[in-house]
């Protein structure tokens with residue numbers, strides 16, 4: 001009887017070694033990566049990230065448009081396509097040629113899309129920032 005128990009313990013130990021359950025979803029994610037300052041998406045370039053790279057929790061981002069955003073209406077929206085949900089953003093404001101996003105709340109690790117737009121009359125700017133955040 002004790003020999004059988006020992007064999008079962010050894011077998012279950014061997015199975016657990018097959019894959020690392022703590023591995024981040026981002027190691028196998030092809031659609032997005034960790035973000036860095038200087039990354040460009042659509043009409044915008046990331047010029048500040050806090051924290052860098054983005055992490056679960058409240059994030060502060062600045063994106064530069066390369067043109068004045070005076071008079072433009074700026075918006076940002078988060079979306080997690082695999083789960084069909086977004087999350088809250090504290091504030092989105094235009095400042096000179098930049099969009100400042102305050103308290104972008106990344107509520108969980110995984111693949112996210114953050115759509116940033118500046119509606120400036122005839123000249124609308126857009127970026128879909130694709131990123132993966134470690135769990």
Ligand SMILES: [Cu+2]
Pocket residue numbers: 080083085108110
């Ligand atoms: Cu989710």
